[in-house]
Amino acid sequence: MAQSLLVHTGNLNASIWRGASWKPNQSTEEEFCNSITQTVSGVSSETLPAEGLAAVRHPSAVQTIVEAERPSLSITVKVFLNAMHPQSLKDAVGNVLSELKVSTIDTLLLSLPLPDDEAISKDTVYPLWQAAEEMHKAGVVTSLGIADLDMNNLKLLCSWAEIQPSIDQVNLASCCVIPENLLEFAKSKDIKLLTHPDPKVLLAPGAISTCIRTPAANDGACFQPSWVARYSTIISCRGVVQHKGYVAMFQRTTCASNGTNGCH
Numbered sequence: 672m673a674q675s676l677l678v679h680t681g682n683l684n685a686s687i688w689r690g691a692s693w694k695p696n697q698s699t700e701e702e703f704c705n706s707i708t709q710t711v712s713g714v715s716s717e718t719l720p721a722e723g724l725a726a727v728r729h730p731s732a733v734q735t736i737v738e739a740e741r742p743s744l745s746i747t748v749k750v751f752l753n754a755m756h757p758q759s760l761k762d763a764v765g766n767v768l769s770e771l772k773v774s775t776i777d778t779l780l781l782s783l784p785l786p787d788d789e790a791i792s793k794d795t796v797y798p799l800w801q802a803a804e805e806m807h808k809a810g811v812v813t814s815l816g817i818a819d820l821d822m823n824n825l826k827l828l829c830s831w832a833e834i835q836p837s838i839d840q841v842n843l844a845s846c847c848v849i850p851e852n853l854l855e856f857a858k859s860k861d862i863k864l865l866t867h868p869d870p871k872v873l874l875a876p877g878a879i880s881t882c883i884r885t886p887a888a889n890d891g892a893c894f895q896p897s898w899v900a901r902y903s904t905i906i907s908c909r910g911v912v913q914h915k916g917y918v919a920m921f922q923r924t925t926c927a928s929n930g931t932n933g934c935h
Contacts, residue, residue, distance in 0.1 A: 673725035676894045676921040679770050680706040681732025682914045688732060699869045703899065703917055728770075734914060735772035736904065744904045744913065746773065749780040749818070751873050751899040755795045757802035759920075763900040764806060767918050771902065779803060780816040780840060782869065791824045797831045804834045816840065816863075819871060822853040829860055840867045873899065894921030 682688075683706060697705065710729045719725040736744065750763045764779065781803065785791060806812045816838030820828060825839055839857060841849055843866045857864050897920050904914040 673719045673721070673723060674923045675724040676711075676719075676923070677724060677726045677766060678707055678710055678917075678919050678921065679726070679728040679733055680710050680917045681729035682734045682916050683732070684912065684915055685732040685734065687729070699901075700873055703873065703901075703919075706917060707919060732916070733770070735770075736914070738772075741773060743907055745778070745907050746771070746776040746902065746904050747778040747780065748776050748900055748902045749782060749869070751782045751869075751901075752784055752799075753895075753897050754784065755799060757798045759898045760799055760802045761806070762920065763898045763918070764811065766920070767900045767902050768811070770918050771914075775811055775813070776902075777813045778816060778838065779806065779812045779814070780818055780838065782818040782840075782871070782873075784871075785819075787871075788821075791820070791827055793827075793831055796828065800828065800832055804832070807834050814838070818842070818867065818869070822850060822856050825853070825862070826856060835860060836862055838863045838865055840865050840869075842867055842869065842871070844868065844870075893924055895924045896921050 683702070688706070694701070694705070711727050714727050736746075748764060748767050750760055752759055752763075760781070764776070768774065768776070781799065783796065783799065785796075800815075803812065803815050807815055814837040815834060817825070817828065817836045818840040819842055820839055825836075829835055839853075839862050841853075841864055849864055854864065856862075899917060899919040901917050902914065903912055905912055
């Protein structure tokens with residue numbers, strides 16, 4: 672059975688997602704978990720290749736972007752990484768571009784699996800930022816942003832970076848009031864501070880898995896995410912979200928329990 676699984680939920684704003692089984696006002700983790708689970712719910716191992724990479728797309732919700740509409744849309748992609756691998760970042764962006772049938776995105780945001788209140792390491796973080804800078808230089812990404820860096824770590828990143836971040840996302844769950852030193856530093860570097868509700872533990876080991884059932888027995892092959900990319904497109908002149916969805920790469924692993932199909 673395939674060792675890697677690419678899952679695309681399609682547009683969560685599509686009417687197919689507005690049925691009785693879809694809960695409004697979900698947290699980021701709930702939204703991701705439920706949309707992935709429903710996307711793979713009808714998939715059997717019989718339909719997947721025996722080796723390599725398999726792709727599962729929601730049969731009714733996948734929508735590509737019409738070329739004529741692209742100039743009026745602003746596309747933001749936030750990548751949640753499970754490990755500090757530059758190639759994973761490039762793969763995430765490349766797969767979103769492919770799934771949406773576009774050649775560029777406007778904003779790329781990085782969410783890194785970093786411990787709280789620890790200084791970031793140039794050896795681990797800078798190669799990732801360099802990968803983002805390469806995509807910026809290639810014209811694939813217009814602006815770069817980072818999530819959950821305090822003033823000291825944001826200052827470190829800016830000291831290394833050739834291309835400065837234009838956004839630093841701040842999670843108000845861990846910071847009720849944005850610190851004054853962060854406000855002052857961001858202002859001095861013309862960095863926008865934007866709040867967000869996304870948990871840093873979205874990809875915590877063992878927290879999220881998805882199972883593909885096997886038809887011959889009451890068990891499944893489980894997959895853990897290596898990266899998740901959440902995309903959104905906004906109609907620039909109206910501020911209306913037209914598309915929102917997840918593209919995620921999973922790697923096959925041992926099931927936590929037999930007969931499970933979903934997140935646990």
